[in-house]
Amino acid sequence: MTGSTVRLRPPRHRVERRAVGWWTVRAVLGAAPVLAALAAAYAVAGSTRPWSGPALVVTVLAAAGYAAVVPSWRYAVHRWEATTEAVYASSGWFVREWRVAPMSRIQTVDRVRGPLQQMFGLATVTVTTASAHGPVRLVGLDAEVAARTAEQLTELVRQTPGDAT
Amino acid sequence: MVWVDVVRSLLSLAPTGLAVGVFRVEARLSTLWPVLAVAVVGVAQAGHDLLRWAKTRYRVTGERVELRTGLLVRSHRSVRRDRIRSVTATATLRHRLAGLRVVTVGAGLPGAEGEAALRLDAVNVRTAERLRRDLLGGEPVAPPGDGAAPGDEPAERDGSPRSGSPVRDAAARGGPRDADARAGLRDADDPATDGATPSGAGARPAGAARGGGAVAGDARVLARIRWSWLVHNVVNVWAFVMAAGLLWGAYWTAGSFGFDAAGAVAELLDWRALGLGWSAVIAVAAAGVLGVAGMAVAFVAEFWDFRLTRVRTAAGSVLRTSQGLFKTREVDRDDDRLRGVEISEPVLWRWMGTADTNVITTGLTVWSMTPATIVLPRGPVRVARSVAAAVLDADPNPFEAPLRGHPPAALRRRLGWAALVVAALTGALAGLGAVLGLPRLWLAGPVSAPLVAVAAVVAYRALGHATVGDHLVVRSGLVSRSTSALRGGAVIGWQVRQSVLQRRLGLATLTATTAAGHGRYAAVDLAAADVVALAERTLPGLLAPFATAPPDQDPSLPPAHLARPAA
Structure with a gap:
């Protein structure tokens, strides 16, 4: 950290609080197709389980993490x-x-x-x-x-x- | 009376195809497909051109330029005259022999680059000249004699001798621009509106007022070709592409005349005695020499008699390049649209000082193969810089001012990327090695590390920014180090980006958005604290209201800031 920051003040208005909900839903919907595909592969084609299982877990965790953190982070930044x-x-x-x-x-x-x-x-x-x-x-x-x-x-x-x- | 003022409506295109008529069609050669293909293509093109000629009409009204074309797919395109950014007159050899020019009207729209270009292929030389002058708000010209060449339509022949006078009269009156705005499609029967504003509808009222003034023909030469620049243009990768093309063409042509080219080459030297290595070296060297020779010929043909001139016109001035030996090209660029100049230096030829020079102009696409933005052939960077200053009419020269380097943290960021690249390369090579059964392949990854590190340093050293006079100068780029000087007034917005990592390093990227050229020019990775100062020096007043007072600023400023909300 060099202590050099961009000397811009944040804009005056925050965005609407409801935007957090919107971003969360959007994140979940965005991850849904991948999750569905992986889940289907895991459930139907047994031979893919060695890789689809871990992939499913990783995707669920990543999506959940993103949906939990990013919308509020955005809300803090967007003005x-x-x-x-x-x-x-x-x-x-x-x-x-x-x-x-x-x-x-x-x-x-x-x-x-x-x-x-x-x-x-x-x-x-x-x-x-x-x-x-x-x-x-x-x-x-x-x-x-x-x-x-x-x-x-x-x-x-x-x-x-x-x-x- | 209507005739007198119907100047440029419904002109017909003169045919290009008739000059193509060199077909070597002989029954004896019917088995030889390359020649036959040439013949077929030639005939087809001639037919196509004839059809096109028959079905194409264009007209220039007070407000717009319109083009109707097409047999099966009818198309109608119209371009507003105040949107015209450049007018190019080109001619291939066959055009020149027939006294024709292809006129391309450039009127790019933001976000739709290269759209809206209008091509008139082909009109006779005088028409081309007059179009060029009129469309770019140049001097209204009165052709001395009958402007029409044989083969032109009667409409053209009747219209052109008188085209100068009404235009000039209207211009002297200042041009009835209201009527002009209505002109639209009914100019043909409305003498008052046709050709009323030679300066491109209301875009330049001052020019219209000055209209018929005697400021024609004032041209100042900014640059001429020097053949020593050949060195900068012949040695590059394209030489091999060219050699491949030439060899391929020669092989097939020779083949169609019953000459076994491959066999002849095989007999030339005792390849087997030389071994694979030497054979390859000789082949590559020969191809290289051939390619270089080809490039040299191409360069000479393209830039023969190259001149960059600034031509004063009634409505201002245009930047004109003219060039070409067989195929000539003249491009006029409206100076009112000029926003800056970009000089880029490819990294491999920097030791030689090779540079490309482009103007930053609104509405000219930078993506085509021979963009209208090129105002100087590839040449030494010293020349490029002084010509750029002349083009910008800027003193001191923005390109010769010392640039401020960026903080060492920017080097750290680049070295970080370099480490990532090496790691990724090593990983990829390891994977590849496992597949191919080459267990040592991954070693090439770490071996490349010094080279990648050097690239990081080169990229860091390329970074710089400054404000010189009215211009914002930014420089960056590894493969091609490009320096851009952008007029401060051309900046139409700021964009500051800072990733989490940049924030840790105290860096930020300031991007000036503009309507011209690439649309944005960025000072990459400058010290975050300098962002606002640089933006304010370039275009005072836009970013300042949103800035926080710097902590170590002189005490005279904070009161001023405090005073503002009270007012």
């Missing part, structure tokens, strides 16, 4: 903020990431709600710029907050002069 000048968000768990996009360069503001997100009453706001690598994603916002934010951002972008490139 967002929108000022009149820029959109600022931090995300990630193993790799932390801070992203800033200035209002004058924003091209589109999208609001997306997947089926799982709808179940939890969540939404994602994606703000894109002219760079293919520059979108700022505000993940796991309360659906209403997201709608309001997207609306405000769109209005701000409309008022801010800029050529978006």
Whole structure:
């Protein structure tokens, strides 16, 4: 540890607490096909047991560990903020990431709600710029907050002069 | 009266295929498939070109360029003129003989690189020239005489002699841009809108106002080819690929004329007496020499009379490269879209100072085989740097400023990766050795360790960053060390990444996102504490509101920060 840290303050708003539930469900669903395949192999084809047994155990442990730790870790890291000048968000768990996009360069503001997100009453706001690598994603916002934010951002972008490139 | 202003609508394409007519079809040779294949392909292509010519129409309106084509699959493509980033005029030998040019309009969209390019194959030289000037907001030109070459459609012949005057008049008036926006598809019967803004719809109002001004033809040469650069271009892996191609072609061609090439080579030397090792050495050396010669010829043919010029136009300026012996190529790049320059130096040729130079421009794809971003052939890095400065019009030269190295922790990170690579290699070789029955194979893993360690050091030494004048300069890369200078104003967002391991080492990666080139340029593994300072020096004010005050900052700053929320 050299004591050198990134001198960025965390964005002002946390994401919705329900996002932890969403991330957990998503993690479990993501692991389910692999687990099902391994379990089927273990149950049906007896000859695969020497390797499918251990593989099953390892996968279950990894998935359980991921589902238990990562969503809360994400919740601790994920934050967002929108000022009149820029959109600022931090995300990630193993790799932390801070992203800033200035209002004058924003091209589109999208609001997306997947089926799982709808179940939890969540939404994602994606703000894109002219760079293919520059979108700022505000993940796991309360659906209403997201709608309001997207609306405000769109209005701000409309008022801010800029050529978006 | 309508005729006068219908300038460039519905021009027909002149055929390319007619110049192809060199078919060596003789009944006697019917058994020889390579020649026959050439003939069949030639005939098919000529037919295809004829069909294409018959079914292709394009037009340039005040607002967009449109192209309709296709017999079975009709396609209609239109590109807004203010989205046009580059116009390329190329010509193969057969095009040149027929006085034709292929005009490629580049108008890349973010995320859809290489899409939206529009290709007119082929138009006559004058049309190509006029398209190029008009589409890039260049000087509206009045061709001195009848601009049409024989073989062009009547529409073309009627339109082109007068094309200059209405354009210039409209430009002098400033261009009725409102009407222009409506122009859309009905320009053909609306004289007021056609050709109203030669400077590419409302993109450059200043240019439109300056319109017909006499600033044409002001070209400044930034670089010319020097044949000593040949050295940088002939010796590489592609030489062997080329040799293989040449040999393969020669073998089959010789075969079709009843000449046993393999037998001839076998009789050339007493291979058996030489043994396998020497035979291989001679074969490789011969292939290498052949390949190098081939590369040299290819290089000379491609870069013959290469010039990089900055041409002043009515609406600003363009960066123009022209090159080619048989196949000529002229590319114009709008200077308004220029965001920076990237110089990359391949690691194996760094001792020779070999470098590639590319411009960072919005809308030009960097992925094609002969990208429009190349503004200088592969050559010595000293030349590349000074040309880059001229291209950027930057003083001091961003590429000659000393770069700030990155902390030793970045070297530790790379050595860690090196250790992982060696371990993985050893493991893989051990597995392979077990399968192949070579128990000692894994030893090659540890033996490679010094080489991998050297690579880690090289990669570390490549890291650097600086802000020079208005430009952010970042350098990184092992296989190809690339230095990018990006204009500060071109940065359209910041991205800071820090993995758990980087955090332990006190490192972070700062990425500037931009609409041009690769879309992002990163200062990899710089000291985490420097991230905000570098971002602020490049583009003041974007990241600062989200920064925490540095602990050891001079005392004048914190009050300013405290004052802000109160205001």
